[in-house]
Amino acid sequence: MAFRFDDDATLLTPLMVGDTFAGNRVFMAPLTRSRAQDDGTPSYLAAQYYAQRASAGLVITEATAVSRTANGAYVNTPGIYTDRHQQKWAEITSAVHDEGGRIFMQLWHVGRMGHPDISGVQPVAPSAVAADMTAHTPAGRKPLVVPRALAIEEIPGIVADFRAAARRAVDAGMDGVEIHGANGYLLHQFTSDVVNHRTDAYGGSPENRARLTAEVVEAVVDEIGPGRVGLRISPGNGVGDVREIDPIPTYEALLDRIAPLGIAYLHVSIDPTRTTFGVIRALWPGVFVLNTGRDTGTDFCQLESFAQWGAVSAVSVGRAFLANPDLIDRLVVGAELNEPDVATFYAPGPVGYIDYPTLAELEARKSA
Ligand SMILES: Cc1cc2nc3c(=O)[nH]c(=O)nc-3n(C[C@H](O)[C@H](O)[C@H](O)COP(=O)(O)O)c2cc1C
Numbered sequence: 001m002a003f004r005f006d007d008d009a010t011l012l013t014p015l016m017v018g019d020t021f022a023g024n025r026v027f028m029a030p031l032t033r034s035r036a037q038d039d040g041t042p043s044y045l046a047a048q049y050y051a052q053r054a055s056a057g058l059v060i061t062e063a064t065a066v067s068r069t070a071n072g073a074y075v076n077t078p079g080i081y082t083d084r085h086q087q088k089w090a091e092i093t094s095a096v097h098d099e100g101g102r103i104f105m106q107l108w109h110v111g112r113m114g115h116p117d118i119s120g121v122q123p124v125a126p127s128a129v130a131a132d133m134t135a136h137t138p139a140g141r142k143p144l145v146v147p148r149a150l151a152i153e154e155i156p157g158i159v160a161d162f163r164a165a166a167r168r169a170v171d172a173g174m175d176g177v178e179i180h181g182a183n184g185y186l187l188h189q190f191t192s193d194v195v196n197h198r199t200d201a202y203g204g205s206p207e208n209r210a211r212l213t214a215e216v217v218e219a220v221v222d223e224i225g226p227g228r229v230g231l232r233i234s235p236g237n238g239v240g241d242v243r244e245i246d247p248i249p250t251y252e253a254l255l256d257r258i259a260p261l262g263i264a265y266l267h268v269s270i271d272p273t274r275t276t277f278g279v280i281r282a283l284w285p286g287v288f289v290l291n292t293g294r295d296t297g298t299d300f301c302q303l304e305s306f307a308q309w310g311a312v313s314a315v316s317v318g319r320a321f322l323a324n325p326d327l328i329d330r331l332v333v334g335a336e337l338n339e340p341d342v343a344t345f346y347a348p349g350p351v352g353y354i355d356y357p358t359l360a361e362l363e364a365r366k367s368a
Contacts, residue, residue, distance in 0.1 A: 003300045004334025010307040011300070012332070015057065015314055017287055018264025019227030020102050020175045022057035024328060025307060025314035028321040029291050030060045030106040030178065030232070032077055034346035035353060040071055040079030042088045047095035048354050052325035054101025057314060060178050060230075060267075061092075063108035063185075066165035070109035070186070072119025074346065075138060080105065080165045086172045093173030104176040104230060104264075105169040107162055107220075111186030112147035112195075113240055123147040124154070126190045126212075127197040131241040136346075152200050155212065158186070163219040166229075176228035179216055182269050184240015187213045188233075191250050194243045210254035217258050226262045230289075234269040235276050237293060248279055255283040262286065267316060269293045272306065281311065291316040300331060326358040335359050 005012055011025045035043040043049075050059055065071035065079040079085050089105070096103045114123035115135035125147035134141045150158070166177045181187040189195045190212040196203050202211050213231070220229050233254075236247040244250070255266070265287035270277050272292055281288060290303070290312040303315045321327050323340035330337060344352020357365070 002334050002336045003331060005300070005304065005331050009304055011304050011315065012328075015287065017058060017102075017314070018176060018229070019225070020058065020104075020264065022102055022314070023055075023100070024057040026056060026328060026331070027058040027289060027314055027316040028053050028056035028060060029316035029318035030062055030180070031318050031322055032062045032074060032346070033353060034074050034076045035348055036076045036078035038076070039084065040065065040068075040077070040082070041084050042078045042092060045350055045354050046078075046088070047092045050092050050103065051095035051099045051101070052354065053321055053327075054096045054099035055326065055328045056101065056321060058175075059096055059101055059103040060316065061103065061105045063106045063180055064165075064169075065108050065110070066161040067109070069114070069119065069121050069124060070161065072114035072116075072121070072123070073110040073185070074136060075118055076348065080107070080168050080172070081161070086168045089169065089172035089174070093175075097173065102175045104178050105174045106178045106180050106232070107165050107169070108180040109158065109161070109186035111189045112144065113185055114147075115142065115144060117142060124150050125186065126150065126195065126203060129195055129197065131184070133241050149198075152202065155202060155215075158212070159215050159219045162216045163223045166220040166224050170224045170228065174228075176230060176264055177220060177224070178230040178232055178267060179213070179220060180232055181213045182232040182234035182239075182267075183237070184242035187216065188240070188242050191233075191247075191254065192242045192244050193246055193250065195241075206249040206253040207257075209250050210257065213254055214257045217261065217263065221261050221263060227264055229261075229263045230265040230267055231258070231263060232267040232269065233280075234293070235280055236274070237269060237271075248276060251280055252283055255280070259283075259285055265289050265313070267291065272311075287313045289314045289316055291318070323356050325356055326360075330359060333359075
């Protein structure tokens, strides 16, 4: 059933997100679309795709690798570690800005989710523990491999990769970056009390497991300023076979350490009915963006009441934006939404990428 925002809906009001003015509080969640070129340069269609969705309060890009080793969980995912990558991203940011939008790039290291058949390199992780999952390699589905545990001397290099990628992102015109600390990728692998078996300064206690994410946030803040930095976390969501037995102390250690930096936002992917949601919310003094991670991500009625109560500052929406480039317009007038086509989420080419019709296009087709 279609949902229509009231004229005075909180989610339709503007918000300062660090240094960035967001025209509304419905953000586009990061969405991997597997259409990048083979060298990690974004697709030729990506500028059009993102520009179509520029009416989101903030567009958060698909996860974008900070180095070659950081890439390779899926085929054709983009990077931000070469001049060519940066040039194409600059076209994308211009296209979004030309439409009046704002855009942050999600910075990503896949860690043990990488597959050598995709990346050409052995994946790295906090510990030599494989995820019990398969990857879609060019030769079909294959089990993920046992990653190489990072030596402690290599960790500053990982932090430096995030810093350099953030610099490139901003130089390409991004309004900011979102550090991907969620969904089972490298930083989440470090925070987990199940996957991280280290006995050095990056394992063991909550403070130690939170250390790498905190160091990445600190380095990126130092490079581009706190008002241009967001962080995504997904406490206890188990995605990517990264389980957490006792997530709260770890996220408490992380958020206590980074809260004084005054970053632009914290983006939390969590089921809001879980008690962890309330605990994490209470730990964060700044802009708090919720992604429910449920099919009810499009339950805008509930999301609007969260915003009205002040439980969240903004929300992010994934699949509804994927299928509805003019999502905000549709929510304002109470129009039906296009259904996302799962079969083309990660398929190459324009179909299911830049061809979802806007309301105006649907009406033009009807009257033609
Ligand atoms: C096709 C697809 C790709 C995704 N890619 C990413 C990604 O690159 N980074 C990320 O943090 N989350 C990613 N997610 C998770 C979404 O950001 C979001 O949390 C999820 O879709 C739930 O929100 P929704 O119900 O509004 O779609 C992806 C989800 C989908 C469906």
